[in-house]
Amino acid sequence: MLPEIPHAAIEGPKIMVICVGIGTFTGAVFLIVLLFVAGNMDEVISSSAGPLLQIFIHSTNSNAGAICLLM
DSSP states (O other), rough: GGGGGTTHHHHHHHHHHHHHHHHHHHHHHHHHHHHOOOOOHOOOOOOOOHHHHHHHHHSOOOOOHHHHHHO
8 A cells, every 4th residue: 555655655654653653652551541450469460360351350340341351
């Protein structure tokens, strides 16, 4: 699709850098939200389900809801 864009040699790399910036920003927001809803960090670190699933379990108070969020 890149050759269809006018001035592809200039716009292509600019689009790629902007995509990385957007991903970095949204990832940082996601991590900040996870840290606010994490709950007891000792349980999160030692969880056999994995840290992300344990944070989802703490934040939703539902195993099924946490698994759906993880999928």
